[in-house]
Amino acid sequence: MGWYVVKRLLQAIPLLIGIASITFFIVHLAPGDPMDVYLEERYRREVDPQVIELIRKKYGLDQPLPVQYVKWIGNLARGDLGESFRYRRPVASLIAERIPYTLQLTLLALLLDALVGISLGITSAVKQYSTTDKVVTLGSLVLYSIPGFWLAVMLVLVFSVNLGWLPTSQTRSLDYELLSTSGKIADRLGHLVLPVFVLGVASAAGTARYMRNQLLEVLSEEYVLAARARGLPETSVILKHALRNALIPIVTLYGLALPFLLGGAVLIEKVFAWPGMGLLAVEAIGARDYPIILATSMMAAVLVVLGNLLADIAYALVDPRVSFDATRKA
Amino acid sequence: MPQEKLELVILPLVPPVAAAKGRSPFSIARRRFTANRLAVVALCVIVALYLVAIFAPLLAPYDPSAIEDVMKTRYLPPSWAHPFGADEFGRDLLSRALYGARVSLSVGLLAMLVAVFVGTTYGAIAGYAGGFVDNLLMRVVDVVIAFPKFFLMLILVGIFEANIGALILILGLTSWTDTARLVRGEILSLKKREFVEGARAIGLPHRLILFRHLIPNAMASVLVSATLMVGGLIGAEAGLSFLGIGVRPPTPSWGNMVSAGQDALLVAWWIAFFPGCLLALTILCFNLLADGLRDALDPKTLMRRYV
Numbered sequence: 001m002g003w004y005v006v007k008r009l010l011q012a013i014p015l016l017i018g019i020a021s022i023t024f025f026i027v028h029l030a031p032g033d034p035m036d037v038y039l040e041e042r043y044r045r046e047v048d049p050q051v052i053e054l055i056r057k058k059y060g061l062d063q064p065l066p067v068q069y070v071k072w073i074g075n076l077a078r079g080d081l082g083e084s085f086r087y088r089r090p091v092a093s094l095i096a097e098r099i100p101y102t103l104q105l106t107l108l109a110l111l112l113d114a115l116v117g118i119s120l121g122i123t124s125a126v127k128q129y130s131t132t133d134k135v136v137t138l139g140s141l142v143l144y145s146i147p148g149f150w151l152a153v154m155l156v157l158v159f160s161v162n163l164g165w166l167p168t169s170q171t172r173s174l175d176y177e178l179l180s181t182s183g184k185i186a187d188r189l190g191h192l193v194l195p196v197f198v199l200g201v202a203s204a205a206g207t208a209r210y211m212r213n214q215l216l217e218v219l220s221e222e223y224v225l226a227a228r229a230r231g232l233p234e235t236s237v238i239l240k241h242a243l244r245n246a247l248i249p250i251v252t253l254y255g256l257a258l259p260f261l262l263g264g265a266v267l268i269e270k271v272f273a274w275p276g277m278g279l280l281a282v283e284a285i286g287a288r289d290y291p292i293i294l295a296t297s298m299m300a301a302v303l304v305v306l307g308n309l310l311a312d313i314a315y316a317l318v319d320p321r322v323s324f325d326a327t328r329k330a
Numbered sequence: 331m332p333q334e335k336l337e338l339v340i341l342p343l344v345p346p347v348a349a350a351k352g353r354s355p356f357s358i359a360r361r362r363f364t365a366n367r368l369a370v371v372a373l374c375v376i377v378a379l380y381l382v383a384i385f386a387p388l389l390a391p392y393d394p395s396a397i398e399d400v401m402k403t404r405y406l407p408p409s410w411a412h413p414f415g416a417d418e419f420g421r422d423l424l425s426r427a428l429y430g431a432r433v434s435l436s437v438g439l440l441a442m443l444v445a446v447f448v449g450t451t452y453g454a455i456a457g458y459a460g461g462f463v464d465n466l467l468m469r470v471v472d473v474v475i476a477f478p479k480f481f482l483m484l485i486l487v488g489i490f491e492a493n494i495g496a497l498i499l500i501l502g503l504t505s506w507t508d509t510a511r512l513v514r515g516e517i518l519s520l521k522k523r524e525f526v527e528g529a530r531a532i533g534l535p536h537r538l539i540l541f542r543h544l545i546p547n548a549m550a551s552v553l554v555s556a557t558l559m560v561g562g563l564i565g566a567e568a569g570l571s572f573l574g575i576g577v578r579p580p581t582p583s584w585g586n587m588v589s590a591g592q593d594a595l596l597v598a599w600w601i602a603f604f605p606g607c608l609l610a611l612t613i614l615c616f617n618l619l620a621d622g623l624r625d626a627l628d629p630k631t632l633m634r635r636y637v
Binding site: 014015018019022023026027030138141142144145146147149150151153154156157161258259260262263264266267270271281282285286288293296297300301304305308 | 368469470472473474476477478479480481482484485486488489490561565568569572573574575588591592595596599602603606609610613614617618621
C-alpha cells in the first residue's frame with residue numbers, strides 16, 4: 001500500500017513539471033509588459049528608465065526566457081512562488097490566505113453532491129421508468145444545463161434581494177465582530193448557503209445521472225439475480241449487494257469532479273465576492289500580475305493531480321479486485 | 331417502444347437484399363432518434379435558435395446599440411414594446427439578446443469544430459501509431475487534462491486579451507483532449523478488426539486506412555461528444571464573458587448581459603433574467619440532443635436488442 005502511494009506520487013512529478021512548463025510559457029509568451037502594471041501606466045513615462053531597469057533586474061525580467069524558466073522551476077521546487085507585482089507580497093502567503101476559502105466552498109459542494117447526487121441516483125434507478133425516475137432524470141439534466149453563475153444571480157435576486165433571507169455576498173457580515181459566538185457561526189453558515197448550493201447542485205445533477213446508470217447496470221448482473229433468488233429482501237439486495245459495486249466507479253468520478261468544481265468556483269467566487277483562489281486569479285489576470293497567475297494555475301493543477309491520486313488510492317481500497325502491485329493507469 | 335423492438339428482433343432474419351432497403355444502420359439510427367420526442371424537440375429548438383441568430387438583423391425590433399432618449403427608456407421593465415425590457419442605457423434587450431445569440435451560438439459551434447478537428451487527428455494518430463508515439467502523445471494529454479479546463483481558458487483568454495476569433499481558437503484548443511482520448515480508444519479497438527486487416531492486405535497506405543476506414547467508423551461516438559461539447563463551450567464562453575474577459579461590451583453576448591444584469595439587480599431583474607434563460611435553454615437542448623444521439627447511435631444497445 002505504502003509502496004503504491006509512493007509510486008503514484010513519483011509518477012505525478014513529470015506531470016507537475018509539464019504543468020509548470022505550460023503555465024510558464026503561456027504567461028511569458030503573452031503580449032503586454034508587466035512593468036506597466038508594476039508602475040501603473042500613467043507614472044511610467046515619468047519614471048527614470050534606469051529605475052525601470054533596476055526593477056526588471058530585481059524580478060529577473062531582464063534575463064532571457066530560458067534562464068527565467070530554470071530559475072522559476074528551481075524556486076518552485078523550494079516552494080518559493082515569487083512576489084506579487086500588485087500586492088508586493090510573497091505569492092505563497094497570498095495563496096495560503098485564499099485557499100481555505102476555496103476549499104471550504106468546493107469540499108462542502110462535494111459533500112452536497114455526494115449526499116444529494118447519490119441518493120437521487122439510487123432512488124431513480126430503483127424506481128426505473130416511474131414518474132420519480134423521469135422527474136429526477138430530466139430535472140438533473142435541466143439543472144446540469146443551467147449556467148451556475150446565472151443560477152447564483154437569480155438565487156441572490158430571490159433569497160437576498162426579494163426575501164431578504166440570505167446575505168448577497170462576502171464571507172461574513174459587516175457587524176461580524178460584534179456578534180456572539182453562536183451568532184458568528186450562524187453568520188458564516190448563512191453566507192455559505194447560496195455559493196455551496198449553486199456549486200454543488202450542478203455536479204450533484206451529474207452524479208445522480210451517473211449513479212443511476214451504474215446501479216442499473218449492476219442490477220442486471222447475475223449476482224443480483226442470485227441474491228434475489230435466495231429470497232433476500234429487496235432493500236438488502238440493493239443496499240448490500242448492488243450498491244457496493246455500483247459505488248466503485250463513483251470514487252473515480254469524484255477525482256474528476258474536482259477540476260469541474262474548481263472551474264465553477266471561479267465564477268461563483270466572482271458572483272459572491274468570495275475571497276478564494278478563483279477570485280484571486282481573475283483579479284490577477286486583469287492586473288497582469290504574472291506571479292499570481294502562474295501560482296494560482298499551478299495550485300489548481302496540483303489540486304487536480306492530488307484529487308486524482310486520492311481517487312486512485314480510494315479506488316484501490318474499495319475494490320478488492322485492484323491489486324496495489326499491478327501497474328494500473330489512472 | 332415494443333413495436334420497434336419487434337422489428338429489430340426480426341431484422342437479422344430478413345434476407346440481405348431486403349435488409350439493404352431502408353434498413354441501413356443509418357435508417358435504424360434515424361428511426362430510433364425520431365422515436366425520442368424530447369431529442370427531436372431539442373433539435374428543432376436548436377435549429378430555430380440558429381435561424382433566429384442568422385436573421386437577427388431582420389428580426390430585431392430595434393438597433394441593439396442604439397441609445398436614443400436615455401431618460402425615457404432607461405431600465406424600462408418588460409412590455410409589449412420591449413419584451414425583455416431595456417438596460418441602463420435604454421437599449422432594447424430583446425434586440426441585444428438576438429445579436430448576443432449570434433456571438434454565443436457561433437462561438438460554441440466553431441470552437442467545437444476546432445476541438446473536434448484537432449482531437450480527432452491527434453487521437454487517431456496516437457491510436458493508430460501505438461507504442462512509443464501513443465505513450466508520448468497521451469502523456470501530453472494527461473498534462474493538459476490536469477488543468478481545470480475553465481481555469482486554462484480563463485488564463486489564455488485573459489492574458490492574450492482575445493478578440494472573438496482568438497476566443498474561438500482558445501476555447502477549441504483547450505477542449506480537444508476528450509475527443510482525442512475517445513478517438514484513440516475507438517481506433518485502438520477498430521484497428522484490430524478484419525476490415526482493417528483487409529485494407530492493409532491490399533496494400534492501402536496508412537493515410538488511407540486511417541482517414542477512409544478508421545476515422546469514419548469512430549465518428550458516431552465523436553458526434554455525441556461533439557454535441558455535448560457545443561453546450562459546454564457555449565456555457566464556457568458565457569462564463570468568460572460574465573467575468574468580463576470573453577466577449578467584451580459593447581458587443582452583446584448572453585454572458586456579459588448577465589454580468590451587466592448582476593450590477594443592476596436591485597433595480598432591473600430582467601436584464602440578467604432573459605439572457606440566462608436563453609443560455610440555459612440552448613445548453614439544455616444540446617444536452618438533450620446528445621442524449622438522443624447516444625441512444626440512437628450506440629452500437630452496444632443496438633446489439634442488445636438483436637439478442
